Amino acid sequence: MSAEASADDRRRKRRLAVSVRESMRELSIQLALLNHQVGQRLDMRDVDLDCLDLISRHGPLGASALARLAGLHPATMTGVLDRLEKGGWIVRERSPEDRRAIVVRAAKERGAEIYQLYSGMNGSMEELLGGYSETELSVIADFLARARDAGVTATDELARD
The missing domain is CATH 1.20.5 (Single alpha-helices involved in coiled-coils or other helix-helix interfaces)
Incomplete structure (x- = not known):
């Protein structure tokens, strides 16, 4: 060449x-x-929706663990959880591992509301992804996982400064 x-x-x-x-x-x-x-x-703040997503994917979680995942101050997290509980989006309950600890979980009965609002995007993604081969999807999944990891690293570095 x-x-x-x-x-x-x-x-x-x-x-x-x-x-x-x-x-x-x-x-x-x-x-x-x-x-x-x-x-x-849903009459929900952006940060509340983000935290609800984290709870749905990683919960049940304690407030401190959720605050760390979300990169929020614990006092801020208390306000977020209070709003989510008041709206019926989460439930606070005793941890099965430590009865003294409180964990939050997403209220299952409200999940359909959110799913419906994302149905247009989910349908578009299904159609889009259906056009790729298994090999191509593997490359895309790898790229997205690496991009996410790069984002986590960049966020952690900024949080330490």
């Missing part, structure tokens, strides 16, 4: 990498806007 062809390959790869990063930023904005619309429909 000539030096000129190699330089062209590097330029194309750089342009593609820039395109991927720009698309990730645009996707991040679109997902934030979608989540904001869902939150408005």
